[in-house]
Amino acid sequence: MGVGDVSKRILLGRKLRSSQLGESLLRKRVALPIFAGDALSSVAYAPDEIFIMLSLAGASAYAWSWKVGLAVAVVMLVVVTSYRQTVYAYPGGGGDYEVASANLGRNAGVTVASALLVDYVLTVAVSISAGAHYASSALAFLDGHEVLFASLMVVLLAALNLRGVRESAAWFALPTYLFIVAVLGMCGYGLLRWSRGDLPQVESASFEITAAPGFEGPLTTVALLLLLARAFSSGCAALTGVEAVSNGVPAFRRPKSRNAASTLLLLGLISVSMMMSVIVLARQMGLKYVDPLELQRLTMPDGTPVTGYDQHSVIAQLAQGVFSDFPPGFYFVVTVTALILVFAANTAFNGFPVLGSILAEDGYMPKALGARGDRLAYSNGIVFLAAVSIALVVAFDARTTQLIQLYIVGVFVSFTLGQLGMVRHWTRELSVTRVAADRVRMHRSRVIAAVGLVLTGAVLVVVLVTKFLPGAWIAVLAMACFFVLMRGIRRHYDRVESELAADEQDRVLPTRVHAIVLVSRLHKPTLRALAYAKATRPNVLEAVYVDVDAAATEQLLKDWDERRLDVPLKVLHSPYREVARPIVEYAQEIRRANPRGVVAVYIPEYVVGRWWEQLLHNQSALRLKGRLLFSPGIMVTSVPFQLPSSQSRRARATESRVKAGDLRRGRVEEQERTDGQVGGMHW
Structure with a gap:
C-alpha cells in the first residue's frame, strides 16, 4: 500500500465489500x-x-x-x-x-x-x-x-x-x-x-x-x-x-x-x-x-x-x-x-x-x-x-x-x-x-x-x-x-450490442496464423518473445526489424547469423526513419493476402520499477499497438521482460507492507505499487 493509497483510505475510509451494501441502508x-x-x-x-x-x-x-x-x-x-x-x-x-x-x-x-x-x-x-x-x-x-x-x-x-x-x-x-x-x-x-x-x-x-x-x-x-x-x-x-x-x-x-x-x-x-x-x-x-x-x-x-x-x-x-x-x-x-x-x-x-x-x-x-x-x-x-x-x-x-x-x-x-x-x-x-x-x-x-x-x-x-x-x-x-x-x-450501445452478437461464423477457425516478432536488438527480451511465439505453434513465424540506421542493421544481421537462430529475419527499409508505419503496412499486406488468416504481432517490452525509468524509454511500442489495434485480423501480444528494478520494487513492497497500527504510530513509509510499469522498447 503506497502513500497515495494510505491517503485515500484516510480521506474515504476503508474499502467495503459488496456484501456490506445492506449495512449502508438508511x-x-x-x-x-x-x-x-x-x-x-x-x-x-x-x-x-x-x-x-x-x-x-x-x-x-x-x-x-x-x-x-x-x-x-x-x-x-x-x-x-x-x-x-x-x-x-x-x-x-x-x-x-x-x-x-x-x-x-x-x-x-x-x-x-x-x-x-x-x-x-x-x-x-x-x-x-x-x-x-x-x-x-x-x-x-x-x-x-x-x-x-x-x-x-x-x-x-x-x-x-x-x-x-x-x-x-x-x-x-x-x-x-x-x-x-x-x-x-x-x-x-x-x-x-x-x-x-x-x-x-x-x-x-x-x-x-x-x-x-x-x-x-x-x-x-x-x-x-x-x-x-x-x-x-x-x-x-x-x-x-x-x-x-x-x-x-x-x-x-x-x-x-x-x-x-x-x-x-x-x-x-x-x-x-x-x-x-x-x-x-x-x-x-x-x-x-x-x-x-x-x-x-x-x-x-x-x-x-x-x-x-x-x-x-x-x-x-x-x-x-x-x-x-x-x-x-x-x-x-x-x-x-x-x-x-x-x-x-x-x-x-x-x-x-x-x-x-x-x-x-x-x-x-x-x-x-x-x-x-x-x-x-x-x-x-x-x-x-x-x-x-x-x-x-x-x-x-x-x-x-x-x-x-x-x-x-x-x-x-x-x-x-x-x-x-x-x-x-x-x-x-x-x-x-x-x-x-x-x-x-x-x-x-x-x-x-x-x-x-x-x-x-x-x-x-x-x-x-x-x-x-x-x-x-x-x-x-x-x-x-x-x-x-x-x-x-x-x-x-444498441449498435455495439448488435455488432458483438455471436453467430455461427465466429466458430470458424482461421486458416493460418502468421506470427511476427518485432526486433529492436538481439537481446533477452527479443529471445524471450521468439521463444513464446514458437510455443504458440503458428503456421509461419518470422522476425521483423525496421531499418532506420544502416550500421545498426548490419550489426543485427551479423549477430543473428552468429547465433544461428532458426527464425528468418525480415528487414523493412524506412527511408524516412519511421518505425510504426512500415510495420503496420507490412502486417496489413499479409492480412490482405490471406483474408481468412490471422496476423499475430509479438512485441517485447521492458517492465521497469521506477517512474523515472519509464521516462527514459520511448513509447514506440505503445504507439505501435495503438495503430495495430485498428487493423482487422491483426492480434497484438505484449511479451514482458522484468528488469531487476521491477523485482527489487516487488521485494520492497513486500518488506514494507503496512501492518496494523503502523499508520497510528507514524511508521508508514512511501512505497510504490507492486505491479510494474510497462515501458516501450528502444526502437
Whole structure:
C-alpha cells in the first residue's frame, strides 16, 4: 500500500465489500435529512423570491405574499401526496424516470431524466450559492469571496459523499434538524412577541420601494395576474427536492416503500409550516426586499435613495429583529441556515449518482456511472456532478437570483410527466383489477395523480411563460442537449450490442496464423518473445526489424547469423526513419493476402520499477499497438521482460507492507505499487 493509497483510505475510509451494501441502508430519521434537505432548505430562499417578484409593484403588493405562499403550499401537499403513491407503485427507485418510461414510452422517460439531471446540477449550484451569501451575512471576511467559498463547499460535499451514504448522513443529520428547530423556534418566538405587542421591525422596514418600470401606478387585472404568476413560479422553488425521495427508495431500510412514504409526509408538513411562518412573520415585521441587483429601488420615506446598504436575506433580517434582545439567537439561526443551504446540495449528491446508475444500466449513460466505488457509492457520478456544479457557480458568480431563473423548470417537467404516467398506471391497473377494495384505492390514487397533473402542468406553463426569457431558456437548452446525448449513447450501445452478437461464423477457425516478432536488438527480451511465439505453434513465424540506421542493421544481421537462430529475419527499409508505419503496412499486406488468416504481432517490452525509468524509454511500442489495434485480423501480444528494478520494487513492497497500527504510530513509509510499469522498447 503506497502513500497515495494510505491517503485515500484516510480521506474515504476503508474499502467495503459488496456484501456490506445492506449495512449502508438508511433509517427514516437519517433518511429525512439526507433526501429532504433540499426541499427543507428551500424555505431559506423561496420566500425571498416571492418578495422580490412582488416588490416589482412596490411594497403594497406584499399584501398578496401569504396568498401566493398558500398556493405554493397547496401544490406541494398535492405533489407529496401523489409521490407517496409513486413510492408504493415503483419501489425500485428511478422515480419519475421509471414512471414515465413504463407508462409513456422511452422518449418521455429520457425527457424526464434530462430534466432531473439538469435540476440536480442546479440544486447544487443554487443551494451552495445561497449558503455562501448567508455565510457572508454573518462572517464579514467572506464578503466578496462567495464564489471561492461555494466552490470549496462543493468539493467538501463531494468528498463526504465519496465516503458513502451512511457515513455522510452523520454529517448532514444534525444541521438539518438544527435548521428545523431554528426556523420554527424563531417563527414561534416572533409570533409570541407579536401577540404580546413587542415585535420589533426588521432593518429594512423604514425603507420604501419604488415600483419597477412598467408597474407604476395602479395595476390592471392582467398586470396583477402576471405579477402574481411570476411570484408564484419563483415561490415554487420550494418544491424542488421532493422527487429525490422517490428516486432513492432503494436506500431505505425495509419496509422501503412505507419508510419512504413516511419521510415524504414529514417533508411536506415541515416545509409548509416553515415557509408559511416565515412569510407571515416577514409581513408583520415590515420587510422590504428587492432584487440584490436593483437596490437603487429602495428609498427613504422622503424619496432619498438608500446608499451603502447591504441587504441581508429574509431569514437573516427576521432573526436579527426577533432576537433583538438575544444576539446569540440571531447567529444561531444564520449559521444553521448557511449550513443547511450548503448541505442541502447533498440531496442532489444522493439523487444524481443513483439516477445516473439507473440510466447507465438502461444504456443511456456511460457504463462507468453505474460502477460503485470503494465505499459502495457511485463515485463517478459524484465527481461529475461536483465538476459541473462548480462550473455553474463560477459562471454565474454565485448569484442565487440569476441561478434561480434556470431553476425549477426541470423539476416541473419531471413532475408533470410523472403525474401523467401515474394516471396511465392506475388506469391500466383498474382495467385488470376486479377486487372492489383495490379498485376503490386505485380510483383514489388516480384522482390524486390527476389533480397533481393539473396543478404541476399549470405551474410548468406559468414557469415557462414567466421565466423563459429571464434565463429558463438555458435550462431548456441544457435539457435538450442531455436528451440528444442520451439518445445518442443508447444508439451507440444498441449498435455495439448488435455488432458483438455471436453467430455461427465466429466458430470458424482461421486458416493460418502468421506470427511476427518485432526486433529492436538481439537481446533477452527479443529471445524471450521468439521463444513464446514458437510455443504458440503458428503456421509461419518470422522476425521483423525496421531499418532506420544502416550500421545498426548490419550489426543485427551479423549477430543473428552468429547465433544461428532458426527464425528468418525480415528487414523493412524506412527511408524516412519511421518505425510504426512500415510495420503496420507490412502486417496489413499479409492480412490482405490471406483474408481468412490471422496476423499475430509479438512485441517485447521492458517492465521497469521506477517512474523515472519509464521516462527514459520511448513509447514506440505503445504507439505501435495503438495503430495495430485498428487493423482487422491483426492480434497484438505484449511479451514482458522484468528488469531487476521491477523485482527489487516487488521485494520492497513486500518488506514494507503496512501492518496494523503502523499508520497510528507514524511508521508508514512511501512505497510504490507492486505491479510494474510497462515501458516501450528502444526502437
